Amino acid sequence: MIAVSLLEVKQLNLSLRTHTGLAHILKDVSLRVEAGERVALVGETGCGKSLTLKAILGLLEGKGLVVSGKVLFEGEEILGTPRILRLRGVQIGFIPQDPAASLNPTFSIADQLLAVVRRVRRNLPKEKAWALIKEALVEVAVPDPDRVLASYPFQLSGGLCQRVLIATALVNRPKLVLADEPGTALDVTVQAQTLRAMRHLTEKSGSSVILVTHNLGVVREFADRVYVMYAGTIVEHGPVKSVFQTPRHPYTRALLDSVPRLTGGGLPQGLDGHIPDYTSPPKGCRFRPRCAFARPECAEEQPLRQVAEGHEVACVLYAEVPRG
Amino acid sequence: MADILLEVRDLTKEFAVGRKRVRALNGVSLGLEEGEILAVVGESGSGKTTLANLVLGIEMPTYGDILYRGTPLKTPRPLHMRRRLQYVQQNPWTTLNPRRTVFQSVALPLAVHKLTPPRLWRERVAELLHLVGLGPEFLDRYPHALSGGQRQRVAIARALAAQPEMVILDEPTSALDVSVQARVLGLLLEIQARFSLSYLFISHDLAVVRNFARRILVLYRGQVMETGPTEVVFRNPVHPYTRLLLASVPVVSEEEAALRPSWPWDAQDRLGPGEGCPFSSRCPWAQELCWRERPSLVPIQKSHLVACHFAELFVEEVSHHG
Ligand SMILES: Nc1ncnc2c1ncn2[C@@H]1O[C@H](COP(=O)(O)OP(=O)(O)OP(=O)(O)O)[C@@H](O)[C@H]1O
Numbered sequence: 001m002i003a004v005s006l007l008e009v010k011q012l013n014l015s016l017r018t019h020t021g022l023a024h025i026l027k028d029v030s031l032r033v034e035a036g037e038r039v040a041l042v043g044e045t046g047c048g049k050s051l052t053l054k055a056i057l058g059l060l061e062g063k064g065l066v067v068s069g070k071v072l073f074e075g076e077e078i079l080g081t082p083r084i085l086r087l088r089g090v091q092i093g094f095i096p097q098d099p100a101a102s103l104n105p106t107f108s109i110a111d112q113l114l115a116v117v118r119r120v121r122r123n124l125p126k127e128k129a130w131a132l133i134k135e136a137l138v139e140v141a142v143p144d145p146d147r148v149l150a151s152y153p154f155q156l157s158g159g160l161c162q163r164v165l166i167a168t169a170l171v172n173r174p175k176l177v178l179a180d181e182p183g184t185a186l187d188v189t190v191q192a193q194t195l196r197a198m199r200h201l202t203e204k205s206g207s208s209v210i211l212v213t214h215n216l217g218v219v220r221e222f223a224d225r226v227y228v229m230y231a232g233t234i235v236e237h238g239p240v241k242s243v244f245q246t247p248r249h250p251y252t253r254a255l256l257d258s259v260p261r262l263t264g265g266g267l268p269q270g271l272d273g274h275i276p277d278y279t280s281p282p283k284g285c286r287f288r289p290r291c292a293f294a295r296p297e298c299a300e301e302q303p304l305r306q307v308a309e310g311h312e313v314a315c316v317l318y319a320e321v322p323r324g
Numbered sequence: 325m326a327d328i329l330l331e332v333r334d335l336t337k338e339f340a341v342g343r344k345r346v347r348a349l350n351g352v353s354l355g356l357e358e359g360e361i362l363a364v365v366g367e368s369g370s371g372k373t374t375l376a377n378l379v380l381g382i383e384m385p386t387y388g389d390i391l392y393r394g395t396p397l398k399t400p401r402p403l404h405m406r407r408r409l410q411y412v413q414q415n416p417w418t419t420l421n422p423r424r425t426v427f428q429s430v431a432l433p434l435a436v437h438k439l440t441p442p443r444l445w446r447e448r449v450a451e452l453l454h455l456v457g458l459g460p461e462f463l464d465r466y467p468h469a470l471s472g473g474q475r476q477r478v479a480i481a482r483a484l485a486a487q488p489e490m491v492i493l494d495e496p497t498s499a500l501d502v503s504v505q506a507r508v509l510g511l512l513l514e515i516q517a518r519f520s521l522s523y524l525f526i527s528h529d530l531a532v533v534r535n536f537a538r539r540i541l542v543l544y545r546g547q548v549m550e551t552g553p554t555e556v557v558f559r560n561p562v563h564p565y566t567r568l569l570l571a572s573v574p575v576v577s578e579e580e581a582a583l584r585p586s587w588p589w590d591a592q593d594r595l596g597p598g599e600g601c602p603f604s605s606r607c608p609w610a611q612e613l614c615w616r617e618r619p620s621l622v623p624i625q626k627s628h629l630v631a632c633h634f635a636e637l638f639v640e641e642v643s644h645h646g
Pocket residue numbers: 016017018023025043044045046047048049050051052097214278
């Protein structure tokens with residue numbers, strides 16, 4: 001029997017029509033999530049992290065959209081199928097990037113949570129449903145759940161809205177949770193608590209997570225494996241330990257080198273330049289124009305090559321590395 | 325010892341919110357030496373921007389004094405003070421007037437303060453842009469055609485145009501990617517050293533502060549919890565709130581993780597604070613005294629001050645033996 005991954009994204013390509021032309025954003029994005037695994041997707045602003053999640057969730061539509069590739073959930077295709085509609089909110093939970101804008105301002109928190117619960121347990125008696133949503137808030141460390149349940153989104157702080165969204169995404173115990181920058185807009189202390197709550201809950205229910213973030217520290221604290229994204233492409237992926245200890249791709253290294261350290265030692269250098277224009281991205285490696293190691297071969301496609309156990313890099317520098 | 329450029333004494337600011345009064349700043353004192361970088365850290369709502377607005381004269385203090393080179397500042401600030409004291413705002417998307425070109429924005433202080441004859445404005449602006457790493461092709465661009473990092477650079481160029489002595493930097497890089505952040509911060513340090521400027525650096529990023537500022541001041545709900553030389557405070561954070569802040573920083577290496585103080589994460593928040601320590605409701609070590617009485621800011625070592633009744637719990641023995 002061949003083991004089937006919980007989620008498998010294969011060669012996802014995504015282009016969008018913009019006023020300056022067709023933007024080729026995601027290019028051959030492949031990723032895989034096993035049951036119970038916490039995976040991070042990290043990269044700079046505009047590199048396509050949110051679009052990747054939205055494509056998986058089937059939340060993108062419109063005339064100007066060109067998508068190809070496969071998204072398999074438990075081995076079955078969900079990209080562009082009605083199946084995703086049944087999975088979303090039930091088997092696949094979503095924590096969107098902007099908490100304030102993601103809650104409906106005209107309904108109380110209780111109503112919004114109840115609606116989500118009722119999608120799975122239509123006939124649950126009112127008291128039981130109420131107890132369930134209250135428990136869901138307690139689980140994400142909301143100090144006074146009764147007050148929060150009676151509140152409307154505008155009456156809650158950003159930190160509380162964020163926790164409500166996590167509770168909403170997790171209340172039906174989905175097999176997979178997609179979290180887009182949870183806690184980025186929050187204070188570090190609240191962010192730390194939010195991540196701990198998410199970690200604890202997903203461990204308890206055995207859910208898998210894809211966590212999108214631009215914060216490498218968050219990746220190290222939270223995830224088992226990491227995918228590094230640059231300009232719509234996966235440039236490196238592997239176990240967090242391996243990638244952080246021996247980053248291979250020049251972009252991953254530059255990103256890690258840009259992080260100021262708590263141990264001191266002075267400010268890092270940073271990286272010049274910016275993400276390319278997606279209407280005419282560079283051929284081959286998209287990082288080429290900013291890369292200190294660029295050479296003519298970089299204009300050719302660079303496949304992901306294994307450099308260590310479960311650790312792959314798409315860079316010409318590793319073309320001759322013997323397979324391990 | 326260098327001269328004190330800015331001194332703030334017992335600064336308090338209350339806002340009326342409906343019928344209630346919110347104390348955004350509560351008895352804050354600080355001194356900024358000439359050529360020094362002082363970081364003000366604290367979570368959202370702790371009063372950082374309020375402090376900046378009071379120093380700039382955008383808001384009036386409820387009480388307390390603000391002195392510049394030993395002289396109380398007049399409100400509204402006279403023109404020469406508005407030149408010496410510049411401000412770089414929190415948000416790169418609102419900091420520039422969308423209807424002005426980069427040239428117009430940066431030339432404005434030159435005109436207002438009559439620093440350069442009009443025929444030399446373009447040349448001078450180009451020079452300032454060069455200083456912040458932008459080419460002359462940016463002169464006639466509008467803000468919408470700039471990235472976040474480029475906007476922050478223009479805002480810095482505009483502040484420098486006034487030839488200031490002191491700059492208040494309100495989270496100048498928090499909206500930027502790490503790669504860009506590192507560049508902008510590096511630039512700010514370079515400029516600071518070159519023109520021996522003083523910075524009041526507002527931030528919530530402790531890793532940035534560690535590498536950027538000589539001294540640090542930790543605010544919580546408008547009050548100073550701890551202040552001291554950055555290295556000393558990071559080596560021995562004493563106030564529980566400072567310890568919580570440090571314990572919360574997500575880090576990228578084992579060495580940094582080892583540096584973070586431990587924190588009892590599962591402790592529950594308790595009663596809200598009354599007259600006592602503002603942090604008492606979140607403090608796992610809070611005692612009855614902490615609810616009742618506000619601790620004052622006292623030195624535990626030379627220039628390392630802490631406002632905690634039980635500070636001695638966390639003061640590390642200073643070893644003289646090696
Ligand atoms: N509806 C849209 N139409 C046109 N371009 C879009 C659209 N949505 C996203 N983009 C562009 O696609 C690119 C990737 O966007 P995406 O939101 O996935 O980035 P991200 O990695 O999530 O960034 P951030 O960290 O800022 O959230 C960006 O350049 C963005 O401007």
